[in-house]
Amino acid sequence: MSIKKLREMNLAETKKAIKNSVNEDIIVINIINTLEEIEKQTNSLVMRLRDFYKLKHPEAESRISDNEGLVKNVLSGNKEKSVMGANLGDDEETLQKIALMCKELYDTKNFLTKRLESLLQKYAPNMNYLAGATITAKLIREAKSLRKLATGKSSTIQMLGAEKALFRHLKSGANSPKHGVIVNHQIIQKNKDKGKAARILADKISIAAKLDFFKGEFKAPLLVKEIEDKLKWKK
Amino acid sequence: MEEVNKFRVYKQRGRLYTKSITKNFSPFGEKVVRYKGNEYREANYERSKLFAAIKKGLSQTGIKEGHKVLYLGSSHGYTPSFVSDIVGKGGVVFCLDFAPTVMRDLVIICEKRENMIPLLADATKPETYKDKVLKSDILYQDIAQREQVETFIKNMEMHLKPGGFGLLTLKARSVDVTRKPKEIFNETMSVLKERYAVVDYRELDPYEKDHAFFVVKKK
Ligand SMILES: C[S@@+](CC[C@H](N)C(=O)[O-])C[C@H]1O[C@@H](n2cnc3c(N)ncnc32)[C@H](O)[C@@H]1O
Numbered sequence: 503m504s505i506k507k508l509r510e511m512n513l514a515e516t517k518k519a520i521k522n523s524v525n526e527d528i529i530v531i532n533i534i535n536t537l538e539e540i541e542k543q544t545n546s547l548v549m550r551l552r553d554f555y556k557l558k559h560p561e562a563e564s565r566i567s568d569n570e571g572l573v574k575n576v577l578s579g580n581k582e583k584s585v586m587g588a589n590l591g592d593d594e595e596t597l598q599k600i601a602l603m604c605k606e607l608y609d610t611k612n613f614l615t616k617r618l619e620s621l622l623q624k625y626a627p628n629m630n631y632l633a634g635a636t637i638t639a640k641l642i643r644e645a646k647s648l649r650k651l652a653t654g655k656s657s658t659i660q661m662l663g664a665e666k667a668l669f670r671h672l673k674s675g676a677n678s679p680k681h682g683v684i685v686n687h688q689i690i691q692k693n694k695d696k697g698k699a700a701r702i703l704a705d706k707i708s709i710a711a712k713l714d715f716f717k718g719e720f721k722a723p724l725l726v727k728e729i730e731d732k733l734k735w736k737k
Numbered sequence: 738m739e740e741v742n743k744f745r746v747y748k749q750r751g752r753l754y755t756k757s758i759t760k761n762f763s764p765f766g767e768k769v770v771r772y773k774g775n776e777y778r779e780a781n782y783e784r785s786k787l788f789a790a791i792k793k794g795l796s797q798t799g800i801k802e803g804h805k806v807l808y809l810g811s812s813h814g815y816t817p818s819f820v821s822d823i824v825g826k827g828g829v830v831f832c833l834d835f836a837p838t839v840m841r842d843l844v845i846i847c848e849k850r851e852n853m854i855p856l857l858a859d860a861t862k863p864e865t866y867k868d869k870v871l872k873s874d875i876l877y878q879d880i881a882q883r884e885q886v887e888t889f890i891k892n893m894e895m896h897l898k899p900g901g902f903g904l905l906t907l908k909a910r911s912v913d914v915t916r917k918p919k920e921i922f923n924e925t926m927s928v929l930k931e932r933y934a935v936v937d938y939r940e941l942d943p944y945e946k947d948h949a950f951f952v953v954k955k956k
Contacts, residue, residue, distance in 0.1 A: 505854075505871070509851075512854050512855060512856055513847065516840060
């Protein structure tokens with residue numbers, strides 16, 4: 503075959519393969535990355551909103567600690583009197599624009615949260631039930647796919663997201679990390695023996711991943727019960 | 738502009754360049770210098786292990802104008818694009834990577850550079866792309882995986898012409914994080930020596946930490 507032909511063939515084949523490579527894993531990973539980014543952006547932008555609102559209504563600004571509540575308050579055109587507050591004049595519109603942008607971020611976050619939840623309910627129902635959408639998505643991201651979670655070891659699942667700390671430990675003998683992204687799970691949060699809880703949880707998540715990947719049945723409530731029994735039994 | 742050895746790589750004030758086969762195309766934001774009617778693209782040796790090895794005094798690359806190159810682990814195509822300049826329009830670079838994400842960028846570059854051909858495949862399974870590549874003069878591998886040396890040898894055996902050169906970048910950490918890089922380099926050296934003539938070897942620090950670069954010749 504001539505090089506020209508070979509090139510055309512490989513280009514066409516590669517393009518097709520790339521097109522077909524888009525799957526649930528990639529969408530899940532993109533959504534969780536975007537959610538994390540939105541979180542960061544929202545925090546910074548609400549700070550700027552606070553800077554502005556403080557000029558107009560310092561009392562309200564300091565009273566409302568909840569960020570989303572603050573945005574709503576600004577947008578509702580709060581008419582409360584303020585002694586220290588200045589008249590923003592034309593910059594009332596500036597304030598409203600910034601608040602609208604914050605609201606847009608909250609709306610997108612809510613949309614993506616729901617989207618992730620419904621996607622995972624179909625794609626990884628057992629993991630989603632057991633670990634929640636956020637942890638499930640992060641595990642898929644760290645492992646790169648549900649398939650890798652399902653075919654890997656549960657000790658790996660326990661450490662996913664803690665690679666940097668693990669590497670430091672291997673290299674310099676720093677404290678060995680006991681858990682990665684699963685650390686935020688309430689089972690670990692609430693348990694005194696975090697290492698033990700992490701091991702048990704990772705073990706069950708591994709089973710859930712296998713059920714999900716190999717299209718097994720929905721057994722997650724049973725897995726949750728088993729975790730609870732194990733942790734109680736030990737006490 | 739002064740040629741480095743006979744590599745078709747050029748040097749000016751400590752920076753390295755290749756003579757570009759395209760006009761007005763610098764997909765990586767690389768600096769382009771015009772010299773005697775030609776465009777030269779700057780190859781950053783902190784970004785490319787091949788150029789780090791050249792910077793560290795590599796005596797041979799084996800890569801010549803008109804060569805066919807099989808490049809394993811092409812990623813977004815940074816180093817492959819410079820190899821494509823080196824072999825010129827009469828040569829060809831088969832750029833293989835198994836990650837669709839990087840392939841998206843690579844395909845766009847291949848469309849603009851006529852001597853680059855993309856291949857979405859797994860380098861550890863050389864038989865799966867046997868009908869999609871030609872026997873090559875050069876095998877270049879940069880995959881940063883545990884089984885990188887075995888993969889290199891498998892591909893050398895299946896896809897390289899006798900007398901052809903193999904260029905291997907070795908990332909010690911991907912082989913084993915717990916062992917000393919030097920130990921892994923030595924071990925790799927003896928494995929390679931059993932089969933090939935090792936014509937050059939460089940460690941890439943300070944440009945790449947814990948990386949080594951091997952140039953071998955197939956008998
Ligand atoms: C360090 S990057 C290569 C950088 C590139 N050589 C350059 O200098 O511009 C390693 C690449 O190898 C790819 N890779 C790893 N294992 C592979 C395999 N078994 N088959 C094909 N590609 C692989 C990865 O997807 C990644 O893009």
